[in-house]
Amino acid sequence: MSVVRVGDAYDVVIKSGCSLRVADVVGDGVQRALVVHTDSMRTLGEQVVSSLRGAGVEAYAAAVPDAEDAKSASVAAELWAVLGRHGFTRTDVVVGVGGGTVTDLAGFVAATWLRGVPLVQVPTTLLGMVDAAVGGKTGINTAEGKNLVGSFHPPRAVLCDPDVLTTLPRPDYVAGLAEVVKAGFIVDPVILDLVAADPEAATRPDGPHTLELVERAIRVKADVVSVDLKESSLREILNYGHTFGHAIEHVESYRRRHGEAVAIGMVFAAELSCAAGLLARDVVDRHRQVLTSVGLPTSYPPGRWTELEAAMRRDKKTRGDLLRFVVLADVARPTRLEGPTPEQLRTAYAAVSA
Structure with missing residues (x-):
């Protein structure tokens, strides 16, 4: 296992199997978790939900489109609606499971719901691990350009599971x-x-x-x-x-x-x-x-x-x-x-x- 510390803010964990250890890093007081994933990552997303429920967290899954189609205001609005329906508070958490587009989107939703709730990133692509999930940049695209709407919102932790990379095309x-x-x-x-x-x-x-x-x-x-x-x-x-x-x-x-x-x-x-x-x-x-x-x-x-x-x-x-x-x-x-x-x-x- 390797751990890279990002200043005094959070750790990036590089370890086989760590994608199912989200419950270990969400922190105290979390009652609810929204696990955002793409259809291609549905199986892993559901496994993360199950692991959180096993730890006593009320967890929900939300599937979003693959690739850049996920990073839109309409998709973000759908996720805000899910958070509202389930009564998410400032002590609850959003979890992004997927490539860079999902971690960007999940981060943006976490940054904007109630002006900021905790976030855990589980990048599943090489791009997500080395770039998008690390650093606290979040954002969505508009018709005028890429990542023009966004916020800086550091995660609570980033879990990089090398085993997941073997599934990538x-x-x-x-x-x-x-x-x-x-x-x-x-x-x-x-x-x-x-x-x-x-x-x-x-x-x-x-x-x-x-x-x-x-x-x-x-x-x-x-x-x-x-x-x-x-x-x-x-x-x-x-x-x-x-x-x-x-x-x-x-x-x-x-x-x-x-x-x-x-x-x-x-x-x-x-x-x-x-x-x-x-x-x-x-x-x-x-x-x-x-x-x-x-x-x-x-x-x-x-x-x-x-x-x-x-x-x-x-x-x-x-x-x-x-x-x-x-x-x-x-x-x-x-x-x-x-x-x-x-x-x-x-x-x-x-x-x-x-």
């Missing part, structure tokens, strides 16, 4: 690696070395370095959010690759996997940094090498720049008319590029769409 697991690789580029180069040493093994939940990769990526995020919970400064580095990546997701109506979009977004950010004279070409090339080696995309079709630029201007890091990007000056040397020129932006887009 390979494309979903590989997509989650984008956030692991991101952690390597912005803070921990050892991650990049481990992936490069055996790329094929990195794509398997039973790979020899899987647990180390997961723990290292979680530690990167935990260390950053411990310093900057509300993304006032340092935490922005966790958005490396996300400005362009979120734009891709938006223009494709969220049909592309988040990790795939972020992988392309990292290459765009690297090319942009290179065009601005901040990053050496060999580091840009390393992005493509590492991401390609595990089967992640590094290019995007031409002809959609106008849509993508418009979507990026609605990004949370944008200030007024000033586009802002997290970029690298080198591996493990993240920085910000504010107001890149139109020529630099188009050069980066041409490089990823060549």
Whole structure:
């Protein structure tokens, strides 16, 4: 078992079988629990409900749509209605069981019901474990963009069960690696070395370095959010690759996997940094090498720049008319590029769409 402490707030537990130990971490005084899960995680969601009931908690299950369809105001409203019907109070708990979209949604519902109730996250995807469930960011999407409505609401605990990863379809697991690789580029180069040493093994939940990769990526995020919970400064580095990546997701109506979009977004950010004279070409090339080696995309079709630029201007890091990007000056040397020129932006887009 590994435990990663997020500041003085909560623990991220990495342990086989811990997904059924929610009752151990909900805290005292909890009488009711709402377990939010997708249809694909129905079996595990029901097991979590049973384990809570066995511990004397009045537990209810709520199934939500898979993928980004779950992160809508209408789905959140349905969950608020469930909480109201069952009389949930400020001492009761919401539990998110699923991938990043479910943990984002469950967190948002917990943050907004009675202005905040306890939350426990049980991420079931690689992406959820290393990114979405850790850090206290919650949110839903709107027609105008991704995660534009949300709140910061740290969980009481995060339970990462490596056994659950073996049930993931390979494309979903590989997509989650984008956030692991991101952690390597912005803070921990050892991650990049481990992936490069055996790329094929990195794509398997039973790979020899899987647990180390997961723990290292979680530690990167935990260390950053411990310093900057509300993304006032340092935490922005966790958005490396996300400005362009979120734009891709938006223009494709969220049909592309988040990790795939972020992988392309990292290459765009690297090319942009290179065009601005901040990053050496060999580091840009390393992005493509590492991401390609595990089967992640590094290019995007031409002809959609106008849509993508418009979507990026609605990004949370944008200030007024000033586009802002997290970029690298080198591996493990993240920085910000504010107001890149139109020529630099188009050069980066041409490089990823060549």
